[in-house]
Structure formats: C-alpha cells, structure tokens
Amino acid sequence: MIEVKNLYKSFGDKEVLKGINTVFEDGKTNLIIGQSGSGKTVLMKNLVGLFEPTSGQVLYDGRDFVQMSKQEKVLMRREMGMIFQSAALFDSLTVLENVMFPLDMFSSMTLRERKERAMYCLDRVNLIGAEHKYPGEISGGMQKRVAIARAISLNPKYLFCDEPNSGLDPKTSLVIDDLLHSITQEFNMTTIINTHDMNSVMGIGENIIFIYEGHKEWQGVSSEIMNSTNKRLTDFIFASDLLKEMREAVTGQKA
Template structure:
C-alpha cells in the first residue's frame, strides 16, 4: 500500500499539486487520470521521489519515504519497478540483456541465476523466443512487454506505469492492460498507472484518482465513474462519443 497525505508541489510560482491525499492499495490496479497539465505526472514522479514534496508525506507500507535519505531511499527503490512511457529500452542491448539490466545493477545473483530470472520474466510476458532480438527488431507492443519483464525482474512490491499504452493500437493496449493487471494480482503488487486512456480506465480501473488543476477532484472505481455527477470528471471522461453512448445505455 502507498499513501499520499496532503501533498503540495510548486514550480516557481505555479502550484502544480494542492493538498492531494489518497491511498493506493496492494493487489489492485490504481489509476491516476486527468488532462495534460492536470498534475497527474507530477504526482506520480513525487510518489517515486523524482520530485520532492513541498509539504505532505508519501508513505510506503507505514514507511515514510518523504523522511528517508540516502541508503534508506536506495533500499526502498530496489522494491520499485518502473514502466516508462516510451519503454526506454537500450537499443544496443538484446531483449534478454534489457531485462537483465536491473539484476546486473542491483542484485547479488551470479550470472547464471540472472539469466534464468530474465528468461522467467520473459516467459511471464509471453516472449519466450525473443531473447536475442534487439528492440528495433520487435513491435511496439512487444517492446512494452519487454519493459514489463524488466520492471518485474527484481520482484518489486510496487509497480509504476507512466502512460503504458502510449503509441499502441487499441487491441495491443488491451493486451498490455490485462498483463499489468494479471501481474499485479499474481504478485500482490501496489500498481499505480498514470494514464489518460479511458479504455484502460474502464478495463482495469479498480481504483481511479482523478486530478484536475492540481487537486484530487474524485476517486472511486471504474464502475462508479459512469454514475458520477462530478462535473469536471464528466467533462473529461465523456468527451468521446463512445463513452457518451456507453453512459446513455447504462
């Protein structure tokens, strides 16, 4: 579980986050949604420590990340997995080498065990035969699956996904969403997904936090979204014709 308590964050004179509080539960896909510039990306970066809070606290399973320094933070970061928006694979490394990278950096495993772990993670994302290929030789969806395999290589307790479906077609996006949800439940991870993809919200949004103008304006489940009377939330989610029709039929 990750808790954010009364988070404030400003850049120069711009208040980006204003008194944001929420709890992200283990074993669930927790989604942060909002328009571009709403503050959702800053919130995610604040949770993982890429930005320091001005006020407030970030707590990982009763451990205050905000109050940690140095080695304590480094040790906690070993429990985190990151799935970046553009996959962020190393072009000069094979698929297997990309997945093995965090193991090479942070684990005490010998090389044989690291290779075995990388292969296990690739099997988990259904890429058993892609070990020796390079990122340029595989599709965008396969690259995302490699990035997921790398993110879980250290068996993290916490998984962070920044726009995981960016640049993917709808069918592949569903595959990635379902894979993230399956892995979250399988390993009982606390997963936080930053997205503006309403298909993801309706598909895997077990907990949804809506950010607008730096404030938490609504939170609930994907089932509750369709019944919400929050005006700003409705302006955001029912912008598409498809969702308007979905709500009309619910």
C-alpha cells in the same frame, strides 16, 4: 500500500499539487487520470522521488519516503519497478540483456541465476523466443512487454507505469492492460498507472484517482463512473460524442 497525505508541490510561485490525500492499494491496479496539466505526472514523480514535495508525506507501508536519507531512498527504489512511456530499452542490448540489466546492477545472483530469472520474466510476458533479438527487431507492443519483464525482474513491491499504452493500437493496448492487471494480482503489487486511455480506465480501473487542477477531484472504481454525478469527471471521461451516447444508453443520464 502507498498513502499520500496532504501533498503539496510548487514550482516557484506556481502551485501544481494542492493538498493531495489518497491511498494506492496493494494487489490492485491504481490509475491516475486527468487532463494534460492537471498535475498527475507531477504526482507520480513525487511518489518515486524524481521531485521533492513542497510539503506532505508519501508513506510506503508506513515508511515516509520524503523523510528518508539518500541511502534509504536508494534502498527503497530497489523495491520499485518502472515502466516508461517510450519503453526506454537499450538498443545495443538484446531483449534478454535488457531484462537482466537491473539484476546485473542490483542483485547478488550468479550469472546463471540472473539468466534464469530474466527468462522467467520473459516467459511471464509471453516473449520466449525473442530473447536474442534487439529492440529494433521487435514491435512496439513487444517492446512494452520487454519493459514489463524488466520492471518485474527484481520482484518489486511497487510498480509505476507512465502511459504504458502510448503509441499502441487498441488491440495491443488491451494485451498490455490484461498483463499489468494479472501481474499485479499474481505478485500482490501496488501498481500505479498514469493514463489517458479510457479503455484502461473502464477495463482495469480498480482504484481510480481523478486529478483536476492539482487536487484530488474524485476517487472510486470503474463501475462507479457510469453513474457519477461529478460533472468534472464525466466531462473528462465522456469527452467524445460516442462515449456520451454509450453512457446515456446505459444509465439514461445525459453526460
């Protein structure tokens, strides 16, 4: 579990995060949503230590990440997996070598053990047979699955995903969503996904945090969104006419 307490972040005179209080739960897909410029990316970067909060706490199972020493943070990051918006694979390495990269850097496994672990992770994301290909030889959806395999190679307790469906077609996005959801449950990870994808919100949003102008405007589950009376949330979620019509059809309420 990750608990955020009274988190503030400013850049000069501009206050971007304004007293965020929230909990990201184990074994669930926790989604951060909000308009561009709302502060959700800044929030995620504070969670993983890319930014230092102006004030407040980020507690990993009760351990305050903000107050840790540099060495303690290095050890803490070994418990984290990261999936970047662009997949961020190494073009000069094969799929297998990309997945092995964190194991080569941070594990004490033998070469054989590292290969076996990497192949297990590739099997988990249905990429057996692609291990000897290079990133440029596989599709964007496959690249995202390689990124997921790499992110779970060290068996992290916490998984962070920045726009994992960016650039993917709707069908492939659903595959990635289902994969992230099932892996989260299987390994009982605390998964945090920063997303604009409303299919992800409605499909796998087990704990959704809506950020508006730097503060937490709403928190709940996807099934509660349809009947929400929070206008800022509904204006964001049901921005398109089609989604507004769907909501009206289901609830009888105008968005």
